Amino acid sequence: MNNPNSRPIRLGRISYTNAWPVFHHFDPGRLSFPTEIHSDLPATLNRKLRTGDIDMAAISSYAYGVSADAYYLLPNLSVSAFGRVQSILLFLKSPLEQVLRGRIALTTASATSVNLLKIIMEKFYGGKPTYEDAEPALEQMLEHADAALLIGDHAIRASWTNHGYRVLDLGEVWNVWTGHWMTFALWGVHKETALRCPEAIGEIYESLIASKRESKRNVEPIVDKALRQIGGTADYWRGYFGNLCHDFGPEQKAGLRLYFQYAKELGLIDGEPDIAELPLPDLLDNLSNRR
Numbered sequence: 001m002n003n004p005n006s007r008p009i010r011l012g013r014i015s016y017t018n019a020w021p022v023f024h025h026f027d028p029g030r031l032s033f034p035t036e037i038h039s040d041l042p043a044t045l046n047r048k049l050r051t052g053d054i055d056m057a058a059i060s061s062y063a064y065g066v067s068a069d070a071y072y073l074l075p076n077l078s079v080s081a082f083g084r085v086q087s088i089l090l091f092l093k094s095p096l097e098q099v100l101r102g103r104i105a106l107t108t109a110s111a112t113s114v115n116l117l118k119i120i121m122e123k124f125y126g127g128k129p130t131y132e133d134a135e136p137a138l139e140q141m142l143e144h145a146d147a148a149l150l151i152g153d154h155a156i157r158a159s160w161t162n163h164g165y166r167v168l169d170l171g172e173v174w175n176v177w178t179g180h181w182m183t184f185a186l187w188g189v190h191k192e193t194a195l196r197c198p199e200a201i202g203e204i205y206e207s208l209i210a211s212k213r214e215s216k217r218n219v220e221p222i223v224d225k226a227l228r229q230i231g232g233t234a235d236y237w238r239g240y241f242g243n244l245c246h247d248f249g250p251e252q253k254a255g256l257r258l259y260f261q262y263a264k265e266l267g268l269i270d271g272e273p274d275i276a277e278l279p280l281p282d283l284l285d286n287l288s289n290r291r
């Protein structure tokens with residue numbers, strides 16, 4: 001099959017372990033359309049998708065909220081948690097009361113969690129800290145700050161060190177205050193790409209869903225890979241992957257809508273975006289009608 005696009009579909013993959021279940025069994029070589037993988041940190045994928053350097057990607061849910069008009073979401077894919085997530089962590093060097101009026105260093109890898117932290121600090125705890133962007137390295141971040149936010153594998157590795165700091169898990173804080181799920185990442189595709197090559201996007205989508213399903217059926221291959229690449233124990237990784245949810249159903253959507261509502265109230269986002277999923281059957285129907 002030819003790709004009407006004539007160039008490969010460029011797909012962004014979050015390099016952190018949290019997205020592995022959706023990508024591990026995804027093999028672009030088995031697709032009938034040329035597909036290129038761009039593996040990167042979430043903030044870089046957010047930017048590349050926005051500028052059109054890639055066509056579709058796992059991105060921060062906040063980044064979807066900012067550019068929702070331009071993207072469709074791939075249905076039923078996310079990185080979500082109900083409570084503790086273990087990889088969205090605020091490390092406190094100072095007591096919380098001081099952090100609320102102090103300085104917080106924010107990892108440059110994130111978009112959802114830095115804004116979630118602002119919601120927690122300002123709306124839930126009534127604080128007004130100042131924020132500064134920093135490369136994700138705990139000790140350097142805490143040289144000049146009262147607290148440091150890390151996400152993904154940077155947070156996991158830091159949590160294993162003998163750091164001695166108090167740690168807040170932002171998934172847990174969000175859940176305690178709201179009773180909701182928190183969705184950190186979503187899969188977005190440019191509307192324009194989806195309309196131009198629905199078959200290619202549909203095939204990639206089906207392969208991602210199949211990978212997610214296989215990872216859920218048997219988590220051991222990604223546990224082994226995480227042990228080899230990151231370290232830790234098999235039990236840690238079984239717990240970590242078991243705790244994450246890669247679906248995006250009504251409960252995750254309700255949590256995300258609340259997050260967008262709070263982000264809007266704090267002026268972190270212009271409007272409350274619609275959650276618009278890729279209407280794949282309609283796109284494929286239109287395509288066959290055109291033939």
Ligand SMILES: C=C(O[C@@H]1C=C(C(=O)O)C=C[C@H]1O)C(=O)O
Binds near residue numbers: 060
């Ligand atoms: C659960 C996580 O979800 C993520 C958090 C993101 C963010 O804060 O912008 C983006 C993608 C995911 O990597 C994690 O990083 O550990």
